[in-house]
Amino acid sequence: MSSISGQPQFRYTQPPSKVIHLRNLPWECTDEELIELGKPFGTIVKTKCNVGANRNQAFIEFADLNQAIAMISYYASSAEPAQIRGKTVYLQYSNRQEIVNNKVTADAASNVLLVTVEGVEAGDVSIDVLHLVFSAFGFVHKIATFEKTAGFQALVQFSDSDIASSAKNALDGRSIPRYLLQEHVGPCTLKINFSAHTDLNVKFQSHRSRDYTNPYLPVAPSAIDIAGQDGMKQEPESNVLLASIENMQYTVTIDVLHEVFSAFGFVQKIALFEKNAGFQALIQYPDIQTANIAKQALEGHCIYEGGFCKLHLTYSRHTDLNVKINNDRGRDYTGGNIATVSNQPSLLGPQPVPMPGATVHSYNSIPYPAISNGVSLPQVPQAAASWDIRSGAMAPLQLHNQSLPPQLHNQPLPPHLHNQPLHPHLHNQIHIQHVAPPGVAPHMMPLPGQRRQQLLFRPPQPYGH
């Protein structure tokens, strides 16, 4: 324990530190007395007394190293030793660089997080969105939301503090992805602390509290609403879809969107716009059912292989888009008498513009051959298109669950599902060889739901870019 030389090693080898270690203190010593002792030498930022088994040691931390040096130097050459309550105290530099107060457990890790959502008003962020966001890190047991002066807050309970910590580390200071929010909602930054709670007392399932461990908990009447089965949105259904495009590495044109969304029915109108530094599109179908099918089939899918241009679909509040002019920002396929910008060749001539007054049936009228190249295709129902990488052909992507409305059964296949060729004009538009990476064909890539969650905040970087 002692040094080889017979003298304690620590005696002359302490490097300077802002922290001074004091010993031989009276047990009753207080922080005030430590401050009195050290104050003449500088600014004391922290003290700690009653340290050690005998509670007769203490620490003083100065704001500046030179102040600690001044105190040590003074008493090293002083005839009067440092004293507290008449007792000589011995000083030396501490072997630590700062006083740490582990007594303060205000921010101790907990399995319950206190989440403050900044920049929102009541109802902007549903409990289901929070559940989705936090479920990426583990099973969420309970959520309780409330409004305080601090704003919209939520307590999110995990099974243990490790999971809670990982969620906190990943999400604190970040924002809820735009596509989880309704159109009008601004950026929602999460500020996350550990709660002092360990188990929330959720009395019933409601729009403000949930217990995911107890499916038999009574449901508050106020919670029975029009939320969809996924519960992500409170928005009512609409024939107009709002598409947010995530990870948009490549240009997404109206023609591309038209191609993709036409697989489900006649697309009446499309409008593109930038919002909140993101890229969004409104796609108008003749009816809610068609929009519903497209929404469910395409949600989370990528337009391009490699996770690029992932679609996130919600119902718009619009029911009829006002497209005044056909250009690269807006398109009206209903054949109304509106102006057309001349530098949009794909709109002219053979562009598949159905007759005026077209209904969902009119999507059959798109002037493509029903079958091309003699390639027989799987039976309807078909939903989204999928490009075969090797052949460049488009293969059908099955709808997962629901049945199609009657009018979509036994119809000729939509143009996407045809092997070759597309109309020359459109062909060039949708193959997007100029935007896809070399050797990669445009491709509809379904991503599993869990992966979607994983990607929420950390979109993949394509090809090492």
Place this chain on the structure above:
DNA sequence: AGCACA
């Protein structure tokens, strides 16, 4: 009189 989980 000799470095803090408190």
